[in-house]
Amino acid sequence: MKMIKSLRGMNDILSEDYERFTYFIDVATKVAQRYGFHFIETPLLEETALFKRSVGESSDIVGKEMYQFTDKGENDVCLRPEGTAGVVRAFIQKKLDRAGGIYRFFYHGAMFRYERPQKGRLRQFHQFGVESFGIESVYEDASMIMMVSDILNELSIGYKLQINSLGDNNCMPQYRDNLVKFVKNCEDEICSDCKRRLETNPIRVLDCKNEKCQELYKDAPKLINNLCDNCEDDFNKLKKILDNNGINYEIDTNLVRGLDYYSKTAFEFVSDNIGSQSAIAGGGRYDRLVEFLDGKATPAVGFAMGIERLMELIKMPEKKRDGYYIGAMDEETIELVLNLVQKKRKTHKVTTDYKAKNFKNHIKNADKANAKYFCMIGSNELESGEIKVKNLEDKTEEIFKVKEF
């Protein structure tokens, strides 16, 4: 019979990986809560229309790169490819846009994209993200960047921060036209990918990997030099806040977003240590998305980080010995041992072995289990009613009465 394996690009997370995984979630959760964010859980499955509308019909994304299917009720549904759309939908559905005020959410969970897998790029992967609603001020953008920085610092992950401004309705469309005009002038020389981008998503020519194209675009207009007053003002403020808080960054005029609802602040944290899929966190302002999804216009900003990519970069804190190991030396003491184990488990981590073994074997087990305290029960202990408990860290021993242990 053929062995059943997990689907392509879908991994199990266990043992060491799981420890790293939960360690990341714990740290990120703690930091997000310090910034005043609250957990939100949204469904893994949503109506396809939600993503169609938020992402737009433009590129390959819809249909080609989403897990889309018709369910038994004939609904066109989709496994969520990202977290923002669902959170925004929930925000609108709970009428928080009408209620007014400030709402800050964080989430983490599985996302699904039907792509060809690479390292740090799976079909089922996990993201941690936050979304903030109701704040127009660029200070929120800045504090979001600082939040990511805090998380990465606590995990001892090195990074580079890149920022850019995407402009808004006033300046972006005009800039796009100018860029298209510029690129059309050298259309004969650009690569075939860029020719296609010119039609589908012109801004994306800016981060083309072809060296020849980059050479051609060297003198292309830069959005950063064509921002309207409001956008420029905010971008300057952002830089100032980051400077004031000792956050290093570089301005990457080629850092772009494909989708229409993004505006103003865009940022990305990248690592040198994980190959071409180097972005470990990305975010920005999306003041238009709530309205796109039929809510009342609400300014918003958020970010998401890919947990699998971060996992290989996390430096775990040193493991400490923890809990007890209790072993039986003779057949007749096994029952007593198991009683003590159960009693102790009300308050501590306890490992044991169901077989009577000699001292060496037990202490080996204790060591493997990374126990902090070690005790053994044999005929001697049965007679005296006393047991020795050894601290495996500092090698001291203490004697307890069995009843009081």
Next chain:
RNA sequence: GUGGGAUUAGCUCAGUUGGUUAGAGCACUGGUUUGUGGUGCCGGGUGUCGCGGGUUCGAAUCCCGUAUCCCACCCCA
């Protein structure tokens, strides 16, 4: 979707121009030094050589297909 590399023990990997019975380290496991630790010693599974075909007297080795992983591109919400 496009191009390239890989797949042998639980893990990391050897494996001769195709030749008889398939290798190391670690891990695992049994015994043992008869009560104080990451040991020592003796022994042991370590295996459909990714899967399916083909060539051959004979395939881990050569050929074709396929799956998965890795690398780069596309895309990146």
